[in-house]
Amino acid sequence: MAKRMVCRVADVPENGLKECEADGGLKLVVANAGGEFFAFQAICPHQEVPLCEGMFDGSTLTCHMHLWQWDVRTGAPLGIAEAPLERYPLVREGDALYLGSEPTALDVGELFSGLAPATLEKLASLARREEHAAGAAIYQRGDPADDFLILESGRVEFQIGRDPAGFMLKKGEIFGWAALLENHPQRIASARALEKSVVLRFNGKQALAVLESDPASGYVVMRRLSGLIARFFVVAGAK
Amino acid sequence: MRVQVNARNRAFHFEADNGEKILYAGLRAQAGLPYECATGTCGTCKARLVDGDIDDGWPHAPGRKHLKPERGEFLMCQCAARGDVSIEVASFVYPADPGACRVGARAGTLGTPRALTHDVVAVDVELDAPCEFEAGQFMAVNAPGVPGMRGYSMVNFDQPARRLEFVVKKKPGGGFSEWLFSGKPAGARIQMVGPLGKATFHPGLAKNILCIAGGSGIAGMMSILARAKAADYFSKNKVHVFFGVRTMRDVFFLDELAAYPKADITVALSEEDPPANARLRFERGLVHEVAKRAMAGKYRDVRAYLAGPPPAVDAAIRVLLLDARLTADNIRYDKFS
Numbered sequence: 052m053a054k055r056m057v058c059r060v061a062d063v064p065e066n067g068l069k070e071c072e073a074d075g076g077l078k079l080v081v082a083n084a085g086g087e088f089f090a091f092q093a094i095c096p097h098q099e100v101p102l103c104e105g106m107f108d109g110s111t112l113t114c115h116m117h118l119w120q121w122d123v124r125t126g127a128p129l130g131i132a133e134a135p136l137e138r139y140p141l142v143r144e145g146d147a148l149y150l151g152s153e154p155t156a157l158d159v160g161e162l163f164s165g166l167a168p169a170t171l172e173k174l175a176s177l178a179r180r181e182e183h184a185a186g187a188a189i190y191q192r193g194d195p196a197d198d199f200l201i202l203e204s205g206r207v208e209f210q211i212g213r214d215p216a217g218f219m220l221k222k223g224e225i226f227g228w229a230a231l232l233e234n235h236p237q238r239i240a241s242a243r244a245l246e247k248s249v250v251l252r253f254n255g256k257q258a259l260a261v262l263e264s265d266p267a268s269g270y271v272v273m274r275r276l277s278g279l280i281a282r283f284f285v286v287a288g289a290k
Numbered sequence: 291m292r293v294q295v296n297a298r299n300r301a302f303h304f305e306a307d308n309g310e311k312i313l314y315a316g317l318r319a320q321a322g323l324p325y326e327c328a329t330g331t332c333g334t335c336k337a338r339l340v341d342g343d344i345d346d347g348w349p350h351a352p353g354r355k356h357l358k359p360e361r362g363e364f365l366m367c368q369c370a371a372r373g374d375v376s377i378e379v380a381s382f383v384y385p386a387d388p389g390a391c392r393v394g395a396r397a398g399t400l401g402t403p404r405a406l407t408h409d410v411v412a413v414d415v416e417l418d419a420p421c422e423f424e425a426g427q428f429m430a431v432n433a434p435g436v437p438g439m440r441g442y443s444m445v446n447f448d449q450p451a452r453r454l455e456f457v458v459k460k461k462p463g464g465g466f467s468e469w470l471f472s473g474k475p476a477g478a479r480i481q482m483v484g485p486l487g488k489a490t491f492h493p494g495l496a497k498n499i500l501c502i503a504g505g506s507g508i509a510g511m512m513s514i515l516a517r518a519k520a521a522d523y524f525s526k527n528k529v530h531v532f533f534g535v536r537t538m539r540d541v542f543f544l545d546e547l548a549a550y551p552k553a554d555i556t557v558a559l560s561e562e563d564p565p566a567n568a569r570l571r572f573e574r575g576l577v578h579e580v581a582k583r584a585m586a587g588k589y590r591d592v593r594a595y596l597a598g599p600p601p602a603v604d605a606a607i608r609v610l611l612l613d614a615r616l617t618a619d620n621i622r623y624d625k626f627s
Contacts, residue, residue, distance in 0.1 A: 097381065098334060099356065108612050115604060116625075117334075118611070118618035130618040133382055218299060219378075282299065282382070 055150040057081060057090060057141060068112070070103035073150050079139055081148065082123050084109050088148055089123050091136040102136075112136070125165045135161060137222070156203035156251055160223035162275050166268040173261045178251040183244035194238045196229040198252050205248025211240040211283060218283070219245075230255025231276060291371040295321065296340070297383035306371050311347070312337070313366035314430075314483045317393040320386040324379060327626045328367050328430050328486050329439045333357065334625075335366040342375030348438055367430075391422040391485050396429065398454070402476040406542035409460040410506060412445065413470065415480050420450035423485035424492060425517035426510045426595060428624065429454065432481040436465040439483065441626060443510035443597065447517045454482075457509040489595055489622035493521035497593040497620075498528040502581050502606045504598025508533050508543060514595060515550050524552035530585065534558040534577025534602065538565060556584060578606040582613060589614040596623040 058071040063083040070093050071081050078093040080102040095102055095114040106113040111129060113120045119132035126136035138158070140151030157163050157175050166174075180203070183189055189200065189207065207220040220226055226242050229235040230253075262269030293312055295302045304319030306312060313335050316323040325335040330348050333356030340362075348368045357363040366377075386393075401414035425447050430439040445455040461467045469475065491499070491514040499518070501511040511531055518529055531553055535541045538559065547555050548569050556571045557564075558580035564572030573580045577598075594610050596603045603623055610616045 098336070106608060106612060113611055113618070115607065118607070118621060120618055219296075 057148045057150055060088070060143065060146050060148060063088065066107065066109040068103045068105065068107050070101060077139075077150070081141070082107055082112060084123050088141050088143065090139040090141050090148075090150075091121075091126055092139075095119060096134040096136065097132075127165060135164065135223070156201045156223050158223075160201050160225060161279065162201075162225050162272055164223075166271065167265055170261060170265040170268045173264075174253070174258060177253050177257050177261070179253075181250050181252055183248050183250065185244060185246045187244045189242040189244060189250065190227065190238050191241045192238050196227065196235055196238050197256070198254055199225055199227040199230040199258070200242070200250045200252050201225050203249040203251055206245040207242055207248055207250070208245050209240060209242050225279070228276060228280065231259065292374045293371055294374075294376040295323065295337070295383065296376070296378045298380065299382045299384075302383065302385075309345075309370050311367055311370055311483075312344070312375075312377070314393070314395070315371075316366070317386070317483075317486070318395075320388075320392075322384045322386045323366060324381050324383070325367060325486070326624050327353070327441055328483070329441050329626075330365060330368050332625050333365065336363055336379070337366050338362050338378045338380075339364060340376040340378050343372040344369040344375060345372055391424060391427070393484060393486065396421055396482040396484065398480050398482070400433075400475050400478045400480050403458075403470060406457070407540055410540075410542055411458050411460075411470065413456055413458060413475075415454045415456070415482070417452055417454065420452050421454070421485070422450045424490035425513040426490045426622070427485035427487040427513075428510065429456075429482040429484035430486060431456070431466060433466050433469050433475070434478055436469045438465065440464070440466045441486070441624075443487075443507075443513065444485070445509045445512045447513045447520065457506045459506040487624045489597070489624050491517055491593075491595065493518065493523050495593060496527065497591050498588075499523075499530065500581070500585065500592050500594040501529075501531045502534075502577055502594065502596050502598075502602075503532070504534045504577055504602035505540070507597030507599075507602075510597050511595065512543065512546060515547075515553060518553075519550060524550075528588075529553040530581075530588070531555045532558055532577050532581040532584070534560060534580070534598070536561045538562065544570060556580060576605070577602060578609050581606065582609045585614065589616060592616060593620045594622065596621065600625065 055074040057073045063069040063081050065083055067083055069081050072078050079090040080093045082089045097119050098116055100114055100116040105115050110123055111120050112123050120129040121136045122129055126138040128135050142149045142151045202220050202222055202224050209218045209220055209226045262272055291306045293304055293306050302321040304316055306315035313323055313325055326332040330351035331353050333353040346369050351368050353365050398415040398417040403411040403413040406412055428441045428443040431442050432439045442456040445457055458467050458470055460471050503511045556573055558573050558575055558577040560576050563574055596606045610621050
C-alpha cells in the first residue's frame with residue numbers, strides 16, 4: 052500500500068495541536084510533544100468535539116468541552132475521561148509525517164494498551180481472528196468460559212444475567228473476561244454481533260501464563276480488569 | 291409514555307408526561323442523564339432515537355449544530371416522546387446520587403425586578419412549594435408567552451427555599467430577558483424545572499475555594515458564599531472570589547460581597563482603571579488574568595468554580611488546567627453554550 056502522508060513537520064507548532072487529513076481521507080489530530088509527534092482520532096470520543104480545539108501542554112491533551120484528558124504518549128484516559136483515544140503510529144521521513152501501520156485492537160484495547168512491547172507481541176501471537184455475521188451469537192450464558200475476546204471491528208452487544216439492556220462494545224473493548232478469573236468456568240453473560248464483526252479470541256490460561264512471565268504488565272492488566280468489572284456492576288456514587 | 295434509555299453501561303426506564311421533555315422526565319426519575327445547559331444550547335444531552343416518535347419543541351435550537359439528524363440524533367432537553375420510545379445515549383449513565391436534591395417541575399410567582407445596573411436586574415420568584423437545592427445550581431425558567439426555557443442560577447441559599455433569587459442580564463433577542471425588561475412582569479406565573487447543574491458546593495468539601503465569575507455569573511457564587519457562611523466555612527478554608535465586569539457602571543452586589551469580610555474578594559474591571567477608596571479590592575484586567583496574577587502559588591488544595599460568558603469561562607479553564615495544574619475534577623462549571 053502506498054505511503055499515506057499526514058502532514059509536514061512544520062505544520063504542527065511546538066507543543067501544539069493540528070488537525071490533519073491523511074492521504075486517503077483519515078482525519079487525525081497530530082500533537083507535537085517537544086519534537087516527538089503523536090496522532091489520534093480527530094474527534095473526542097465523548098461528544099464529537101474536534102480535539103484540535105483542545106488544550107495541550109506537551110504531555111496531556113485536554114478536550115476543552117468537558118475536560119476529558121489523555122496521556123499524549125499512549126492515548127490512555129486521565130482524570131475524568133471515560134474512554135481512551137485511538138492512537139495512530141506516525142513515521143517521520145525528512146520533513147514529513149506518514150501513517151505507520153494501523154493500530155490493532157490489542158494496541159488500542161483498554162486492557163493491554165501500553166504494556167511492554169515483548170509481552171504485547173506474545174499476547175498477539177495467541178490471538179485467533181474470527182468473523183461473525185450480523186446477529187450471530189458469539190457465546191451464550193452457560194457456555195464454557197475458556198476464552199476472552201477483544202472486538203477488532205464491528206459492533207457487539209454484551210448482556211449480563213437477565214438484564215434486558217446490553218452493553219454496546221467498541222473497538223478494543225474486551226468481553227468474556229471470566230476466562231481471566233479463577234473459578235468461573237461458565238459464561239454468566241451472552242455476546243452477540245450486531246453487525247458483521249471481527250473479534251480476536253485468546254485462551255485465558257495461555258494469556259495468564261504470558262502475564263505471569265511479566266508480572267509488572269500482569270499487575271497493570273489485573274488492575275485494569277478489576278476496574279472494568281467494577282464498571283459493569285457498580286452503579287451508584289459515580290463521583 | 292414509557293421511555294427506555296440505553297446508556298453505555300445499562301438501561302433506564304421511566305415515565306414521561308404528555309409533552310414533558312425527555313431530559314426532564316429522566317432527571318425527575320433519578321436517571322443521571324448527560325446535560326449541561328438543559329435549555330437547548332450546549333448539545334450535551336444528545337441522544338439517538340432507536341424506536342418510537344418524538345416531537346421537537348425547538349427545531350432551531352443552537353445545540354443542534356452538534357447533532358447528526360440523519361442518524362436520528364436529537365436533544366433530550368427539547369424533545370418530548372409522542373408514545374413509548376427507546377433511545378440511546380453514548381455515555382455511561384448512573385442513577386442520581388440518592389442524597390442529591392430531587393429534580394422536578396416547580397412553579398412560582400414573580401416579584402418586582404430591582405435594577406442592579408443599567409442592564410442587570412435581580413428578581414425573586416415566590417415558590418408555590420418549598421424546594422431544596424445545592425449552592426451553585428440553576429433552574430430552567432419559563433415565562434408566560436415566551437417560548438422555551440433559560441437557565442438562571444440561584445443567588446440565595448436557603449434549606450429549603452420558599453423564594454428563589456435570580457440575576458438577569460438584558461440581552462437583545464433573549465426571549466426571557468426582553469420579556470422581563472419590557473412591561474410589568476411582577477405577579478406573572480413562572481414555570482421552572484430544577485434544580486439543575488453539577489457545579490455545586492457543599493461544606494463537606496473542606497477545600498479552599500476559588501470562584502471566577504464574569505458578569506451575571508456572580509449569581510451562583512453568591513449562593514456559594516451564603517452556603518459557606520452558614521457553615522462557618524471561612525474559619526477553616528480560604529475562599530477567593532474574582533468578579534469581572536467591564537466598568538464601574540457594570541458592577542453590582544458590592545454591598546452584598548462586602549458582607550463577607552473573611553472571603554478574599556477582588557473585582558476586576560477590564561475597561562477602566564479601578565476607583566480610589568473602594569471598600570473592596572479592585573484590579574484592572576480581564577478576570578482570568580487578574581485571578582492568575584493574584585493566585586500564583588496559592589493553588590494547593592483548591593476547588594474552582596467558574597461562571598460567566600463562555601469565552602471568559604474557557605479562558606479561566608485554560609489558566610487553571612495549564613498554569614495552575616488543577617485536576618479536571620476540581621474545575622466545576624456548567625457551560626451554557
